[in-house]
Amino acid sequence: QVQLVESGGGLVQPGGSLRLSCAASGSIFSVYTMGWYRQAPGQQRELVAAITSSNRRNYADSVKGRFTISRNNVNNTVYLQMDSLKPEDTAIYYCNAEIRQIGTVYELKYWGQGTQVTVSS
Numbered sequence: 001q002v003q004l005v006e007s008g009g010g011l012v013q014p015g016g017s018l019r020l021s022c023a024a025s026g027s028i029f030s031v032y033t034m035g036w037y038r039q040a041p042g043q044q045r046e047l048v049a050a051i052t053s054s055n056r057r058n059y060a061d062s063v064k065g066r067f068t069i070s071r072n073n074v075n076n077t078v079y080l081q082m083d084s085l086k087p088e089d090t091a092i093y094y095c096n097a098e099i100r101q102i103g104t105v106y107e108l109k110y111w112g113q114g115t116q117v118t119v120s121s
Contacts, residue, residue, distance in 0.1 A: 002026040002110055004095045008080075009115030016119070017083045022095030022112055024076040032098040032107055034071055034078035038091035038117075048093070049080060063089075085119045093117050 008020040024031055035050030049069035050058045057069055068081040078095060095112035 002028060002099055002101055004097060004110055004112035006093070006095050006112040006115045009093060009117045011118045011120065012085055013121050014086060014119055016085050017081070018085065018117060020080040020082070020093055020095075020115060020117075022078045022097075024097050024099060024110070027102045028076060029100040029102045029104070030107075031073070031076045032100070034095070034097040036069065036078070036080045037094045037096055038089075039094070040088070040091040043091075045094070050096075051078065082117070085117075087119050089117060090119050091117060 003026055004022050004024050006022045008018060010018060012018050033050055033052050036048040037045050038048050039045040046060060048060050048063055049067055051069045051071050059067060066084045071078045092114040094114045097110050098107045099110055100107045
């Protein structure tokens with residue numbers, strides 16, 4: 001079994017910062033691309049940032065220069081440092097990871113349960 005556990009969400013004022021964490025655990029052979037998605041009220045889920053196993057990064061245009069994605073390959077954990085937060089960043093943030101489970105020869109995408117980020121004064 002494989003699971004992703006997220007933490008770090010909360011309420012913050014505009015201009016503030018939050019750091020999200022997502023740890024993959026279970027019967028893991030290897031973790032490939034990891035990323036963060038978000039879904040705001042009345043909006044579709046969108047990719048926020050992604051990072052490959054070789055540390056290649058990709059960001060949504062709306063968060064470039066403000067968010068930073070990173071990973072720890074020892075602990076299979078991905079982070080999202082969010083600075084200069086805006087009210088429009090308010091959403092549920094979901095962790096995603098491509099993982100090969102022990103005993104398999106293929107990768108599957110796994111999702112965290114989501115963590116609420118609210119940016120409001």
